[in-house]
Amino acid sequence: MKEPLLRRLFAEALSTALLLAIVVGSGMMGAALSGGNDAIALLGNTISTGAGLVVLITIFGPISGAHMNPVVSLGAALLGELAWKDVPTYVVAQIIGAIIGVFCAHLMFDVSVFQVSMKLRLGSAQIFSEFIATFGLMLTILGCVRRAPSFTPVAVGLYITAAYWFTASTSFANPAVTVARSLTDTFAGIAPSGVLPFIAAQMVGMLAGLLAARILWPQK
Numbered sequence: 099m100k101e102p103l104l105r106r107l108f109a110e111a112l113s114t115a116l117l118l119a120i121v122v123g124s125g126m127m128g129a130a131l132s133g134g135n136d137a138i139a140l141l142g143n144t145i146s147t148g149a150g151l152v153v154l155i156t157i158f159g160p161i162s163g164a165h166m167n168p169v170v171s172l173g174a175a176l177l178g179e180l181a182w183k184d185v186p187t188y189v190v191a192q193i194i195g196a197i198i199g200v201f202c203a204h205l206m207f208d209v210s211v212f213q214v215s216m217k218l219r220l221g222s223a224q225i226f227s228e229f230i231a232t233f234g235l236m237l238t239i240l241g242c243v244r245r246a247p248s249f250t251p252v253a254v255g256l257y258i259t260a261a262y263w264f265t266a267s268t269s270f271a272n273p274a275v276t277v278a279r280s281l282t283d284t285f286a287g288i289a290p291s292g293v294l295p296f297i298a299a300q301m302v303g304m305l306a307g308l309l310a311a312r313i314l315w316p317q318k
Contacts, residue, residue: 236307
């Protein structure tokens with residue numbers, strides 16, 4: 099039985115807030131403890147994010163699907179697994195939750211709550227990386243849903259852990275995350291000029307992932 103919409107929206111906002119607190123907070127901790135070594139900082143950021151995703155998807159998945167990501171919600175609607183009328187509210191809840199999560203990370207590390215990132219992430223390599231990152235994320239989710247549903251939380255966590263390192267962009271793969279990370283001038287930030295190109299690449303990656311999944315796992 100499907101949970102009431104308000105409960106699902108609360109789950110999406112809360113899970114996305116926790117995700118961004120993990121992403122931004124672990125980035126700040128990694129940068130503080132790494133002595134200027136970006137590889138060590140990224141490793142700490144990566145492990146925390148991957149582990150956090152496993153937990154968040156496990157506990158929030160049964161309530162709202164634990165999308166925490168507008169492209170996942172759009173993909174679910176295109177597959178008929180989420181009502182189109184629920185998509186706008188899902189997306190708004192995810193974006194609001196993501197921004198709150200960034201603010202919470204700032205408060206935990208006693209820095210200015212309101213920031214704008216100055217970290218440039220531009221260029222064709224970065225944009226193509228976001229396409230690949232999102233394409234792979236959709237395949238991971240849909241492949242697990244079709245063949246191994248109980249493994250979905252672990253698979254997504256592992257995929258994002260890997261994608262942090264094999265993509266030039268460190269795998270945002272999420273429009274809500276991209277918007278929120280433009281509001282932190284810390285290790286995990288992205289300058290506002292990169293937000294729209296990243297989101298465009300993520301949308302195309304989602305559509306390509308859905309197409310590939312239809313070929314790989316056809317449904318009657």
